[in-house]
Amino acid sequence: MADESSQLTRHSVRNFSDKPVDTELIKEIIAEAQHAPSWENAQPWKVYVAVGETARKLREANAEAISQGHKSWAEVTPPQAWADKPQQNITYWQHGMAAYMGDDVQSFRSAGQKLYNAPAILYITIPKNSTNYSAYDTGAFGYGILLAAEAHGVNSLPAYSFARYPDIVRQYFDIPEDEAILLGIGLGYATDAKMNQLQTKREPLDAALQIKD
Numbered sequence: 001m002a003d004e005s006s007q008l009t010r011h012s013v014r015n016f017s018d019k020p021v022d023t024e025l026i027k028e029i030i031a032e033a034q035h036a037p038s039w040e041n042a043q044p045w046k047v048y049v050a051v052g053e054t055a056r057k058l059r060e061a062n063a064e065a066i067s068q069g070h071k072s073w074a075e076v077t078p079p080q081a082w083a084d085k086p087q088q089n090i091t092y093w094q095h096g097m098a099a100y101m102g103d104d105v106q107s108f109r110s111a112g113q114k115l116y117n118a119p120a121i122l123y124i125t126i127p128k129n130s131t132n133y134s135a136y137d138t139g140a141f142g143y144g145i146l147l148a149a150e151a152h153g154v155n156s157l158p159a160y161s162f163a164r165y166p167d168i169v170r171q172y173f174d175i176p177e178d179e180a181i182l183l184g185i186g187l188g189y190a191t192d193a194k195m196n197q198l199q200t201k202r203e204p205l206d207a208a209l210q211i212k213d
């Protein structure tokens, strides 16, 4: 196996400490991720970053909206049903997470209410009239952010939960109406909470691969 790289050490963190991430470092991470490939270099993504007081207000507003039972979906909605293969993997992950967390499973499930205490929240948008290829391009960019963050010693979480209340997010940023908030990424530094050590497995290579000679 190749030397241990960011791809192998990166994992999702769902409980961040209060330590802020330096804004210049955030810019460096995003600049590195901008090297992601995209369809004819289309670079369809944009990023809106909340730190400090703005991130704090967003965390509070999110918790308040959830406690009041406000129903909301992200602007790019998950499907009603997943295809068999992803659904099987999702179910496997859910069971593995519950077994790992044991009696403390509720802390995992509620970690998103205050946006995982992330000190920096990156909202990634794509044009509303995007094709699947723009989503593909932006996924590469998003993963680039996670890997660059890891290489700089910054923990991360890509999460739908960050983008669940787009109306709140739009109060804090000037996001044009023709852009959709695709996903949020939290950046920060992990606490030693149990949920941060959850190890996820990947399906056997054969389940996703065919090679013919």
Ligand SMILES: Cc1cc2nc3c(=O)[nH]c(=O)nc-3n(C[C@H](O)[C@H](O)[C@H](O)COP(=O)(O)O)c2cc1C
Binding pocket: 010, 011, 012, 013, 014, 093, 112, 158, 159, 160, 161, 162, 183, 198, 200
């Ligand atoms: C598009 C996307 C949305 C996600 N949304 C959430 C979320 O809302 N809440 C959460 O706790 N994790 C979320 N995750 C994190 C995944 O659960 C995690 O990446 C997966 O279980 C693999 O674990 P790892 O990141 O530790 O390797 C999301 C990941 C992706 C790529």
